Amino acid sequence: MAHNDQVVCATCGGSGPCDGKGRETLRAGVWVTNPVSVQVLGICSALAVTNKLENSLVMGAALIFVGVGTNLFVSLLRNVTPRRIRMIAEVAIIATFVIIFDQILKAYYWEMSKQLGPYVGLIITNCIIMGRAEAFALSNRPVVSMLDGLANGLGYAVVLGIIGFFRELVGTGALFGHQVLGADWYTPNQLMILAPGAFIALGFLIALYNAITGINKLEGKGS
Amino acid sequence: MKLILTLLDKTRPLFQEGGRFAALKPIYDAADAFLFSPLTRTSRAPHVRDPLDVKRYMSTVIIAIAPCLLAAIHFFGLRVLAMVLVSYAAGGAVEVLLAMFKKEEINEGLLVTGMLFPLILPPGLPLWMVALGSAFGVLVGKELFGGTGRNLFNPALIGRVFLALSYPRAMSAGWIEPGQGLVGRALEYATDAVTMATPLAAAKSGTWAALPKLFFGNVTGSVGETSALAVLIGGAFLLIIGIANWRTVAAMLGTFVIVTAGIYSGDPHAIIWHLLSGGLLFGAFFMATDPVSSPIMNSAKWVYGAIIGIATALIRNFTGYVEGVMFAILLGNIFAPVLDELFVTAHVRRLREEG
Numbered sequence: 001m002a003h004n005d006q007v008v009c010a011t012c013g014g015s016g017p018c019d020g021k022g023r024e025t026l027r028a029g030v031w032v033t034n035p036v037s038v039q040v041l042g043i044c045s046a047l048a049v050t051n052k053l054e055n056s057l058v059m060g061a062a063l064i065f066v067g068v069g070t071n072l073f074v075s076l077l078r079n080v081t082p083r084r085i086r087m088i089a090e091v092a093i094i095a096t097f098v099i100i101f102d103q104i105l106k107a108y109y110w111e112m113s114k115q116l117g118p119y120v121g122l123i124i125t126n127c128i129i130m131g132r133a134e135a136f137a138l139s140n141r142p143v144v145s146m147l148d149g150l151a152n153g154l155g156y157a158v159v160l161g162i163i164g165f166f167r168e169l170v171g172t173g174a175l176f177g178h179q180v181l182g183a184d185w186y187t188p189n190q191l192m193i194l195a196p197g198a199f200i201a202l203g204f205l206i207a208l209y210n211a212i213t214g215i216n217k218l219e220g221k222g223s
Numbered sequence: 224m225k226l227i228l229t230l231l232d233k234t235r236p237l238f239q240e241g242g243r244f245a246a247l248k249p250i251y252d253a254a255d256a257f258l259f260s261p262l263t264r265t266s267r268a269p270h271v272r273d274p275l276d277v278k279r280y281m282s283t284v285i286i287a288i289a290p291c292l293l294a295a296i297h298f299f300g301l302r303v304l305a306m307v308l309v310s311y312a313a314g315g316a317v318e319v320l321l322a323m324f325k326k327e328e329i330n331e332g333l334l335v336t337g338m339l340f341p342l343i344l345p346p347g348l349p350l351w352m353v354a355l356g357s358a359f360g361v362l363v364g365k366e367l368f369g370g371t372g373r374n375l376f377n378p379a380l381i382g383r384v385f386l387a388l389s390y391p392r393a394m395s396a397g398w399i400e401p402g403q404g405l406v407g408r409a410l411e412y413a414t415d416a417v418t419m420a421t422p423l424a425a426a427k428s429g430t431w432a433a434l435p436k437l438f439f440g441n442v443t444g445s446v447g448e449t450s451a452l453a454v455l456i457g458g459a460f461l462l463i464i465g466i467a468n469w470r471t472v473a474a475m476l477g478t479f480v481i482v483t484a485g486i487y488s489g490d491p492h493a494i495i496w497h498l499l500s501g502g503l504l505f506g507a508f509f510m511a512t513d514p515v516s517s518p519i520m521n522s523a524k525w526v527y528g529a530i531i532g533i534a535t536a537l538i539r540n541f542t543g544y545v546e547g548v549m550f551a552i553l554l555g556n557i558f559a560p561v562l563d564e565l566f567v568t569a570h571v572r573r574l575r576e577e578g
Contacts, residue, residue: 191389200363 022147029151036159036202037209041127045119046160047198054176056164058112059119060157062101066123067132067149069097074137075145081138090133091124098123128152163201167192249322253329281334283466287457288338288509294440294450298401299346300408303446306341306353313354314340314361321366332371332378333361339509340379342447343502343549344386347397347418352390356382376556377516380549387549398443419443422500423545434492437499448505458508467512470521474528475507475535482536503535506548516556520570523562531555 035041042063049055073093074081081089102120105113113120123129132152137145168174171192173181191197231254237244238251295303314337322329340357360382365374387394400417402408421444422432436442440450448454461467480494487493498504511517511531518527531551538547 187390187393189389190391191385194388196388 022144025144025148026151029148029153030155030158034155034159034209035128035131035152036156037206039128039131040206041131042156043202045122045126046156046163046202047195049116049119050160050164050198050201051167051171051193052115052177053161053164053168055112055115056160057157058105058109059116060153060160062098062105062120062123063126063128063156064150064153065101066094066097066126067129067153068146069100069149070094070129070133071137071145071149072142074133075140075142078138086138087134090130094129094133095124128156159205162205163198166201167197171197246323249327249329250319278331278334280466281331283464284335284461284509285338287461287464287466288335288342288447290453290456291342291447291450291505291509292338294453295342295346295446297407297409298440298449299399299446300402300411302412303341303346305350305412306344306346306348306446307338309350309353310341310357311337314357317358317361317366321362327370330371332365336360336365336378339447340382343379343383343445343505343510345394345397346399346443346446348386348393349397352386352393356386359385372515374515375560376553377510377513380510380553380556383549384553401441401443401449403441421545423539426496426500427545431496432500434496434499437496442500444500445502445505448502451499451504454504454508458504461508461512466514467508468514468517468521468524470524471512471517471528472507474525475511475532476503478529478532479503479536482533483540486536486540497536497539501539501546502548506531506535506552510548511552511555516559518559518563518566520563520566522570523559523566526562527555527559530558 029035033039036043036046045059049059070090070093074090077089077093098121101123102113105116105120129149132148136148140148165175168176169180170189172188173179173183173186189197192201231251234251236242238248239245244251292303292307311333314333318329318333321327337357340360341353344353344356360378360380363385364376364378364381365371368374396418398418398421400419402411420428422437422442425432432442438451440453442449458467458472462469462472476498480498483494483497484490511528518524531548531554534551534554535547538544538550544550
């Protein structure tokens, strides 16, 4: 998904604010180059917070918020940021949005903030956000950059949502904290709420993704 | 036998490519290979001819396990047979489905894994957990790594560690009291039997089981591990035939004795007691010696066995777990390829210098 791909989408024919690659950008972030299942980025948080569906979704929302905000500002400032200090500038922007989200969480959803612990703050070092700022926002116009942040945040959120759904359901028999599978017949699989369970769930998810997209077959032909 | 042979030959076209049941070819091949020697001939060198192929290899291990299985039925009842059946059925189902999906042959590996797996579980474990563990062991422990011969870890132990982490309560509760007397529980099914603490768990609170009981297996514990006598008979058979490598066993038990002696300041009773209790002997003869997940080089097997022996003694005595054989062998499995690499490199260097 390089920025100079000349893919013109049908909606605006290249004349709109997305430079004719809005649809492509969205598709890349959510599916084709999904940050978690293809690039295997942001794994630390993906493994740490997904023992509950609710936590996973809030974390996904955080990444969407920070991703969109960061990409917008990095893109706006891309022509005035000296190349040598661009990294520091990016981190400053990312940190700003992370702190905003963290403060909102603390002010209105204190319980959730406590459960997520340090992982909201750690978004500052999240490779997905930094990577998109570096690889996309620095060389694209603001609107399409925001779209890219949204797409990658969504891609992350969807994967986390699936893992969180699976882990909470199998690990505790509940969803959003409500018992779904009856406690009288269902024995919770405690491995799924431990960290190894997250690795196993993520592994199977990536395997499923590869089976659907046939990525391995393509690679096999090349070698 | 003649009848089956003609039946198999007649129906062969149905299972070939384009036949009506082409999707079921792996099952046909498995039946063919299991009952008769397969027709496949090598077309290219090397044409190695060895009567000890994988199938016979596995059958020999099954014979070696027989004493343990009989002892298990004696002490824990016919439920053991149900566990074995469930283990084979679940593991086999996964294997067959994957073989059909990948269009590959079914391998004989399950013959041993499916038998070993129930023998390392608590005798009172719910049967659905046996099924789940067996399926997980075969799928994740073996098939995802590429099938028989390519697995990094012992599949049966992967299944057990999965159950131990997933259902810790069930895995520490199903210790049925062993049957007494000449017949034991051999004629009962025993699901509602009284449960008790394993010797190792009891020892943590100061109650040490008598040595003769440990030797003959009249204590509770995992299905196949309790009778040291049965394990030794089967293990000796494997060593004599040459399927289990004596170096692994010697290194593992040797280092275990040394470390235990250090911990108990040389008390011979404690050393023998620890040697006979838990899954140590079963693990040493049947699990650690697995030719796939242990190193290939003979010199590497010494280090591999030592890692397992030391780890077992340390886990048993210094952690919250009462038994450490399972984790120790898996730990050894991780080191196996690295050890091979190191010893092969060293060997090659030595040869170069000499010549």
